[in-house]
Amino acid sequence: MPISTQALEAAHLLDRIERLARAGEHDDRLNPAQWEALRYLARANRFSRTPAALADYLGSTRGTVSRTVASLEEKGNVSRDPSARDGRSVALALTPRGEQTLKRDPLLAMARDIELAMGADVENLLDGLRRTLRQAIARNDGRPFGACRSCRHFRGNARPSSRQPHYCALLDEPLSDADSQAICVEQEPAAA
């Protein structure tokens, strides 16, 4: 299928924006991979904060991710503990210092640029970007890492009086409102 000049220009723009978004990522003694790992840990649910899921999300090798996590641990941004669900696995978490570091995330400047440029049209931009991302993930045979509430296994308000009112039918686990917003390694999009 021939590619339109508009689609090609959009790809060039995304490439340029991506590079500009990374400006400043070498400040704060962190490198781009370390920033990406921190952002992932801030957004992922408790089933997904593992080195293996992080490697899948970043499209990286386990060895590279292990070095990234070790460096973040040394700097006090990330903790690593045995997983409560699977004793053979490791659970990663942001430390309070990691949460503070993310308040200086260089990506926030790009979020401000988007707000200024798009205003109320930001929903249209999001829709187009989400569809583009889905296409790119399918082409690369990757996992979607979508939000829990849009998963086909999500059962909203299954237990309305509970502090964890939602339910995961795949993992047989209760889910809070915050869980429902998080991204998940097991997420499978619900049929449109």
Ligand code: SF4
């Ligand atoms: S409902 Fe889906 S996205 Fe949510 S925890 Fe279960 S598998 Fe993950």
